[in-house]
Amino acid sequence: MSLTYSDYLHLDRVLSSQHEQSSPPEHDELLFIIIHQAYELWFKQELHEAALLAKRLDAGDTFGAIGTMRRMLVILKTLVQQTDILETMTPVGFSRFRDRLDTASGFQSYQFREFEFVCGHKDPRRLAMFRDMPEVLARLERRIAEPTLWDHFARCVAARGHAVPAEVLERDVTQPVVECEAMQDLLYDVYRRDKEVVLLVERMVDLDEGFQEFRYRHVKMVERTIGDKPGTGGSSGVEYLRRTLFTPFFPDLWRFRSRL
Numbered sequence: 001m002s003l004t005y006s007d008y009l010h011l012d013r014v015l016s017s018q019h020e021q022s023s024p025p026e027h028d029e030l031l032f033i034i035i036h037q038a039y040e041l042w043f044k045q046e047l048h049e050a051a052l053l054a055k056r057l058d059a060g061d062t063f064g065a066i067g068t069m070r071r072m073l074v075i076l077k078t079l080v081q082q083t084d085i086l087e088t089m090t091p092v093g094f095s096r097f098r099d100r101l102d103t104a105s106g107f108q109s110y111q112f113r114e115f116e117f118v119c120g121h122k123d124p125r126r127l128a129m130f131r132d133m134p135e136v137l138a139r140l141e142r143r144i145a146e147p148t149l150w151d152h153f154a155r156c157v158a159a160r161g162h163a164v165p166a167e168v169l170e171r172d173v174t175q176p177v178v179e180c181e182a183m184q185d186l187l188y189d190v191y192r193r194d195k196e197v198v199l200l201v202e203r204m205v206d207l208d209e210g211f212q213e214f215r216y217r218h219v220k221m222v223e224r225t226i227g228d229k230p231g232t233g234g235s236s237g238v239e240y241l242r243r244t245l246f247t248p249f250f251p252d253l254w255r256f257r258s259r260l
C-alpha cells in the first residue's frame, strides 16, 4: 500500500494527543493545549536549525549560516505572532480551567531551556526541576557542555583571519556568555572591513532581538490573562518574567554599536 498523508505525519498520534484536564472540557482548553504543542514543535525545529547553523559557522559557510538564521528568525516571528491567538482567551475563560493545570507551566519546557543554552544563556540551576526526568536531564547536560552559537560565531570570525581575543575563543563554554571589551574593539574594526561578518552580525542580532520579542509578548500575554497572580510553575509570575526581559544572548553585538 502506498504511503498516505496520515501515515507519513502520524496524524493518528498527533491528533489524539490533546487531552483536556477540565471535565466536562472547557471550550478554551483545547486552544491552550494546541498552542503550547505548536510552540514545542517550533522549538524542536529551531533546535534542528541551530545545529545546522553551528555546522555552517564551523565550516566558514557564511551565506549558508545567514540563510539558516533567516529561517530561524521567521519561525521566531511566527511564534511571537501566535500570542495574538491566545490573547483571544479572556482571563475568565482561562480561570475556568487554570486550577486543573496544577503545577504544569511553560517554566518546565525543556526545549525552551535547550534553546536558551544553545544561544548562550547557560544556567545549571535550570536543571534542578528536571531531576526526575533522566533523559531530559541528560539532554540539558549535553547542551550545557557544548559550545553556544556565540562560540561558533566567534570561531567563524577568527577563521576569516580576524584576531578574536583568546578570552573569547578559549572561554569555558559551560558558562554564560559575558561581555568582552576586547571583542567589542575587534567587532568595531571588522565591521567596517568585512562585509560578510557584517551580514552575520546583523542576522545574529535579529535572532537575539526576536527571542527578546517573544519574552516581551509572553509577559504581556501573561499580565493581561492572570494579572499579578503567581505562576502555576511556582514563580512570582509576571514579576519573575519581567526580570528575564532585555537580557541579550550576544551582549557584545549590542554593546559595540554605540561606537559606530
Ligand code: HEM
Pocket (backbone or CB within 6 Å): 035, 036, 039, 040, 086, 094, 105, 106, 107, 108, 109, 112, 218, 221, 222, 225, 226, 230, 231, 232, 233, 234, 235, 236, 237, 238, 240, 241, 244
Ligand atoms: C495564558 C497563557 C499563559 C500564561 C498565563 C502563562 C504564564 C506563565 C507564567 C506565570 C510563567 C512563570 C513561571 C511560572 O509558571 O511560575 C510562565 C513561564 C513560561 N511560559 Fe508561559 N504562560 C502562558 C502561555 C505560554 C505559551 C503559549 C508558551 C509557549 C510555549 C509559554 C511558555 C513559557 C515559558 C517557556 C516560560 C519560562 C520562561 C522563563 O523562565 O524565562 N507560556 N508562563
